[in-house]
Amino acid sequence: MAEKPLILLAAGGTGGHLFPAEALGVELIKRGFRVRLATDSRAVRYSGLFSRDMIDVVPSETVRSRNPISLARTAVMLGYGGLVAFNLVRRLKPAAVVGFGGYPTLPPLMAAKLLGVPGIIHDANAVLGRANRFLSTRVNAIATSLPGVLDRDPALAGKATTVGTPMRPAILEAAAVNYASPEPNGELRLLVVGGSQGARVMSDIVPPAVEKLDSALWGRLALTQQVREEDMARVRAIYDRLKIKAELAPFFSDLPARLASTHLVISRSGAGTVAELAAIGRPSILVPLPGAIDQDQFANAGVLSQANGAVRIRQAEFTPDWLAGEIAAFAAEPARLTAMAANARKVGRLDAAERLADLVTKVAGI
Incomplete structure (x- = not known):
């Protein structure tokens, strides 16, 4: 044979x-x-x-x-x-x-x-x-x-x-899960990732952005964040002080399932990440890696932002004040997240x- x-x-x-x-x-x-x-x-x-x-x-x-x-x-x-x-x-x-x-x-x-x-x-x-x-x-x-x-x-x-x-099969399984819109005044699930090694900018910007939110919103947040070991203590200290429901780890082996269950993703825009967001159909705030010779992450993020499935923001403009404003706006108008999820899904294959x-x-x- x-x-x-x-x-x-x-x-x-x-x-x-x-x-x-x-x-x-x-x-x-x-x-x-x-x-x-x-x-x-x-x-x-x-x-x-x-x-x-x-x-x-x-x-x-x-x-x-x-x-x-x-x-x-x-x-x-x-x-x-x-x-x-x-x-x-x-x-x-x-x-x-x-x-x-x-x-x-x-x-x-x-x-x-x-x-x-x-x-x-x-x-x-x-x-x-x-x-x-x-x-x-x-x-x-x-x-x-x-x-x-x-x-x-x-x-x-x-x-x-x-x-x-x-x-991969785990993403295809996640893609079968329909987007569940956040309820008004209900839990708002955020997933913050920075690529396979994490991204320090997320540890620098996201915790102070959360701190700037109205305190009434703190109790609604359920936050999952990829954090490098060297940044873990300072990030955890902020969330603990604010009594934010937060799960922090350097790496999540079940990331596809977490993508499927989240309301909003905050992430870099590597090709794999953008493709998975589109396949599963999840709204996102994308912060392209700056300084790349080909500006590939900026172009990748543009695919979803032009389809109104994501918000693309340059790292220099990705500030705690800006991010707090975006999170607050999404929390007040969950229908925007639902529309973005549907738009992202249209791009996916x-x-x-x-x-x-x-x-x-x-x-x-x-």
């Missing part, structure tokens, strides 16, 4: 890259394929679809600065990773290699190119990331989450397909994993 075809997935070791890879992996396994994940050492802690025996760690390094020593180190590590990846792809003989962004995808996809294995990249952002931009001319197909990403580049647009962002799997099998010729 012939062995099932193998699809090698390549992703950086953060949730924004790993979760779409997991979602595609689930769909491919349903279709009878084998899958493995090539990634960096960060993903060894990952506890989703890919068990340790399904993960191949490929050395990698990110371009962190223009310092010649740093650039030289990055080049050496990527070169070493390329050798490891070349031997890995030659040994595994995958039917295709699918990359999800991040520098750890460079060695496996370059190895695929050298060995004549079909390569596909997926980008969840409104603009191509640097690694994917480099790979875009070297792969057979480009899958995007959003339409129009490559409209300004006809050479690349010809091999681009808009599929959406593949959603729940069949992206199936659409990407269709593209992979087409490109791989299987």
